[in-house]
Amino acid sequence: MAMKVKELADLVGISVRTLHYYDEIGLLSPEETTDSGYRLYSDENLEMLQQILFFRELDMPLKEIKQMISSASFNKQEALRQHQKMLIEKRSQLDKLIHTVDKTIKHMKGEIQMTDKEKFEGFDFSHNPYEQEARKQWGDEAVDESNARVAGLSKDAQKAVSDIYTKLASIRAASPQSEEAQAAIKEWYDCLNHNFGKYSLDAFKGLGQMYVDDQRFTKNIDQYGDGLAQFMCEAMAHFADVNQK
Known part of the structure; x- marks a missing residue:
């Protein structure tokens, strides 16, 4: 139904x-x-x-997910088997981290002694562990195309993104609807359309909502200042609403 x-x-x-x-x-x-x-x-x-x-759940970006599920070679059942395999591996890593936390608490209480190596058991800083499985299952083209969009960004474009975030962070105490905030958020809108493809006003508003709905977005953006993701979300929504009238 x-x-x-x-x-x-x-x-x-x-x-x-x-x-x-x-x-x-x-x-x-x-x-x-x-x-x-x-x-x-x-x-x-x-x-x-x-x-x-x-x-x-396996930290795949939305653009890569879209590429994969749109691929002619995408198989739902095989994808589920791969999900299962990777989630089991993820659970194993989390179990190791929980064990390390438990040992660290006991170490701090003086109940046990930990070696320096033991203090870091369970941490995994490998880049996108699911990517290799994705390549095996759906081919290199979809993954490479997505990675190329990020890697192909010029240093000037990367600096432009950073500068806009810094500017927005510096005024985040103001109203998201203020003239200053709206001027800065327009810079962000123009930057997205120039460097990342065409964004409609609805898509721009939706992206802002994702900044607060997805904690990975929130964490990355708030590195520039606590509350920046929420501020940008509200500013982007107002910008979209006003300019659609």
């Missing part, structure tokens, strides 16, 4: 805005949109959303 977007969001435990954003970027589009504008999701949509969320 078809589900409305709110029903699906409540079932899964994600926000309606996240589902809207997935639709906006072509990652997960509803089976049908009624004349009155209701998004209706089919059982097949639910299966694909499950796949997407499994990929997200």
Whole structure:
């Protein structure tokens, strides 16, 4: 039976805005949109959303997920087997970290002695451990194309991104709707469209919501200043709303 977007969001435990954003970027589009504008999701949509969320649990970026699930060689059952394998490995690593925390507490209490090596057991700083499995399963092209977008960014473009974040962080105590904030957020909108492809105002607003819905976004952005992700989310939403009028 078809589900409305709110029903699906409540079932899964994600926000309606996240589902809207997935639709906006072509990652997960509803089976049908009624004349009155209701998004209706089919059982097949639910299966694909499950796949997407499994990929997200393994820290795969949305652009790479889209490339993979759109590949002609993508196999849902094989993907599930790979998800299972990688989640088991992830659980094993977390068990090691929990054990290290437990030992560290005992060490601090003087109950045991830890070697320096033991203090760091369970940490894994390997870059994107799922990537190699993705290459094996769906080929190099999808992964390489996604990585190239990031790696191909010029130093000037990287500096421009950093400069805008720094500017926004410096004014985050102001109202997101203020003239100063809106001028700075327009710079961000222009930067995205210049360096990362065409962003509609709706997509821009959705991206801002992802900054607070996804803790990985929040953590990275808030490195420039606590609360910056929330500030940008509100500023981007106001910018989109005002400029659509």
